[in-house]
Amino acid sequence: MPKFTLDNTLPKNLPLLFKERAKANPDVGLQASKDKDGKFQTFTYQTVYNNVISFALALQEIGIVRGENIALISDNRREWLISDLAIQSLGCADVPRGCDSLGNEIRFIISFADCRYGFFENARQLKKVTEKIEEVPLLKTAVVFEPLSKEDEELISQYKDLKIYNFEELLKLGEELYSKNPEENTKKIENEMELTQPEDNATIIFTSGTTGTPKGVMLTHKNYTVQLSAIPDFIKSKKGDWWMSILPVWHSFERFIQYVAIYFVNGLAYSKPVASILLGDMAVIRPQWICGVPRLWEALANGVNKAMVKKGGITLKLFKFFISVGKKYANAKDKVLGHVCQVSKRNKFLDAICGILPMILLWPLRQLGDVLVFKKIRDKFGGRISIAISGGGALQKDVDDFYRAIGLNLLEGYGLTETAPVISFRYYKEPRPGCVGAIFPTMEVKILPEENGVATSKEHLGSGKKGLIFVRSEQVMKGYYKRPDLTEKIIDEDGWLNTGDLGLLTFDNEIKITGRAKDTIVLLGGENIEPAVIESELCTSPYIESAIVLGQDQKYLGALVVPSKENVIAFAKENNLDTGDYEELLKTKEIIDLLDTEIKTKDSTENGFRVCEKIYKFALLPNSFTVGEELSAKQEMMRYRIVEKYADIIKTLF
Template sequence: MTETVPKMLQEAAAKWPKIPAQYFKNEKGAFSSFTYEELFQKALDFGAGLLSLGIKREENVGLISDNRFEWLQACMGIMAIGAADVPRGCDAVEKDLAYILSFAECKTTVAENPAQVRKIIGLKTSLPDLKRIICFDDIADDLKKECKKAKVDILGFSDVMASGKAYREKHPGKVEQELDKGTGESTACIIFTSGTTGEPKGVMIRHRNFIAQLDELPERINLTPGERALCVLPVWHSFERSCEYVILIQGGAICYSKPIGSIMLADFQALNPQIIPAVPRVFEAIYEGINRAMRKTGGIVFVLYSFFTAVAVLHSRIDRVLFNTTARFKKTCPVPKWIFLTLPWLLLYPLKLLGGAIIFKKIRAKLGNAFRGGVSGGGALPPVVDNFFAAVGVKLVEGYGLTETAPVVSVRPFYRPVFGTVGSPIRGVEVRIVGEDGSVLPPGEKGVVHVRGGIVMKGYYKKPDLTARVIDKDGWFNTGDLGMLTVDGELVLRGRIKDTIVLRGGENVEPLPIEMRINESRFVFQSVVVGQDEKYLAALIVPSEEEVKAFAAEKGILYDSYEKLLKESEVQKLFETEISSLVNAKSGFRLFERINAFRLLPKAFQVGVELSAKQEIMRYKIPELYAKEMQSLFR
């Protein structure tokens, strides 16, 4: 297998020169494309442009941008000359941006637009190494003056590309020679973690870490040349990068869209893609949107939808038990389950087919007629969402990984997904579960997930002590995640060590399963469970504004503002009932895991404030951001 990511693109361009590699919206709002040959040549042009500016091998180049076709061309160009990109999205706050670009000693930074350029030059006093900025968008004269005042050179992306073409004509084969020099041990990028536990850490990912995943992932997430994948994840994140490489090595096309319901569904119709990789929240939003639309339709349609969905979910669960496609922690005799479950399976099957013909067929049609499945990663997929998509006949597989593992450790394959798990480790990767005493635990016992293999990072940038803490002498990386293995070798996750809430009574509580359960309510948009060092658990809840207002209209509740509506006794009682009906003994929660108090928040959690770029709760920020609310919860 090839050694580096740019060499992988070079091989793909040789195999499929005329096949589209990137789809993007042009100025008229219609989709245009670049072929593999065009993408590869543009990457070489940008790499050559960087060489003309004096950028050298092993230099770090900042790359601050959201999803757009230029990002991949720039990234590939940076890696082609042996430099490493230091990526981040446009939502990066000034504090993090100053830390990342200064700590990585970036002399050159690529920025998406004038707003990002101004953000960066505003931090110039904290960025002593910064010499130049390359902007994807056009540069106005006033911005050029601002950069000159800050003593930073400003260049347009198109100008660098033009310089690169001229450089290649003057120095034929030079940029290709630099590409050939690359090895698997070379650093491809330094991705700073999103800081869910504090100060960002620079994860050094080698080319061989990315390439190691490409041995088996195409077998599990398969495409054929010319097929399309709709991409809505933050392009700088390791999950999206890995997805794009899986697409490119198979000759597929990366189709850029946005995780906004109306835009994404319209792009589905326009592009008719085969797969979509996304964070769980995207699939939750699709699920909630379908339910909301059905409730608004009402009448017999909603009754039939609810009935057939319940039937299909039940049949799917029975099917998984019968055919061993659900998590198993011990082997049992198959005879009893076939005796007791065969008849219900047979009786429900015609009803499931009928539901598919009159209800679910219309849902699947919204995803086009070529859709193969979704890939969920970057967070825990709620079981209710997982079960729903399986029941309606839409394939959705869940994967697991970390930035430190480039990132894919495991993923369910399209051809045989095992529910309740994140799949078995990919080829060449080992996973073990370690107990508190350091012993390796057998299947079914919960402990800390350790990973070893070619996917494990080089280390944390300029932090060897921190690297030594998480990677032992035998190469095992301590993920900090809690999990267990099934008897069939799949991995099941159970939360994170640092997320664990310890109550005053000494009880250890994993908040994520409780939050996922609360979030099943159609009235709940977001939730976070709190209670560290307290007597009981409580929750901060962001309601679904649309659903709460619909409830108020139905009940005839008058209100002056949404904030006042949330304080109405009937609304408070509604949420009290919802929470108690979801988190109780019947649903498997122990007494100390139940929610004793809650506070409704009028404003949704935001990326960069309460949420990381992957839309995970940055729990360490909650006590500070909601000090007043938490004081009232535990008064």
């Protein structure tokens, strides 16, 4: 692994970084956004900087003062970045959330974070707040990005205590203020930028809403700038490169990428993570970079496979053949170059000897496959992408193998919202499949022995030994907003943060994730799920004794359910079902339908659960969980024991 160097020239906060880049590169494109006709319009660094200055002036005019927490409820779009930088320029922190959030989540966050001001993508997002306006007593002003219809204006006008502005209206107000004395007003906002200290909050990101313990992660400007200082060794981007921005920008991963783009003087083109839309936009923008969650990469790979199956015949046979060749060539090349995940100590010389002959023999076929198949696939991504990034969840091996086969270097990273977010990242010159990359040079990592998710010692285990992953860095959050009790549980007195993940350090000092010690489930789409709340709700059913929700790195949630034997048998007798063999009874359509109805009723939108929190498949277990097997002495479920014991059944759910 090479020695990494840090960029120590960065300013003390994010707005000052943006100012530096904009002043030095005024004519480079920063944003590409679709107009009403669906055509991309480009906005330069100078234009966006002027927008930020003007918008910040307008925000001051309507009463925003340093230290405010300001709700920002929107998906990725041009106005989001302008708002984010303007808010930070005034020494405030934004509190972001996406448009797929439920009303009770948004209201909770706005109230808990003490927001007097809120920015909303459209009327639909604002209505999620106004439908129960009494739950957000501090909110006095709303800014809406999209114009309101007359019907929406009439509906919302009844809330006399809520002042509502349109984004363009405020931007125009700011431009009018700016035009009165451009130099003085620019200096006014730039002076505000200078006042913001590295330890000041840049954002508060809530990792779980009302369906879990409320945790507002306070991330400072220093958390981000320290991380940016390590980026040049991991990403070799050139001024003027373009990124496709498709993931929810309120997520820590995509948000950091926005700042990475500014750091490199790159542009952001806004699209949607829908294959038909994304591929069309990529053909227009021809980006050099794209970030996605594992589900996106899987969907794109599946799309290619389905297209080939549809063509059938010789085309399908050639595709399958060259994909197989591509995978074998990539594996052989990894051995030759030493790009193998060293979970145990390996003889790299022997690996190289074993890989060199297959690599040489497969090379001509691999080149032919590139001409006939692979280049055509890569061209669908715009033709200029050689490296892509995956984060927000574990990348499935078959998906990773597919992109390696076609010659697209898919770099996987690992991180948490609490670490702003990157802990490790595959080094582009030495990508090792099966690992989540080299440890960021700004990050310390140690592996501790654990039992049931709790560290049993502070002694680092060393390479090749599985344990609980702890990290320490200036990237680590300031803490959870208004929850010092939760902060103390995750960060110890020496500053080490318990990631809740199980893993090991390879003999190349890279991280391999082996499981999770904490309960939070991360789906392939990057959604964070707190299973305990769903399980608790399920167990309010008279027909459910116990339930464990599963789905780590899957597309959807599944569950193992232990029915209430007494009540199920009573139901069976009432419906004239044979109760002689309980295990056979659980296989009957009537009992399966009964439990299906109970699960759908409990795990429903009406009970406050999001679509991504719904259970799509379940399996019934005949025997109760017992102490020493599935339960601890405290009668708590030992999730990893359950996952190991019922592994075969769990496989059928996914």
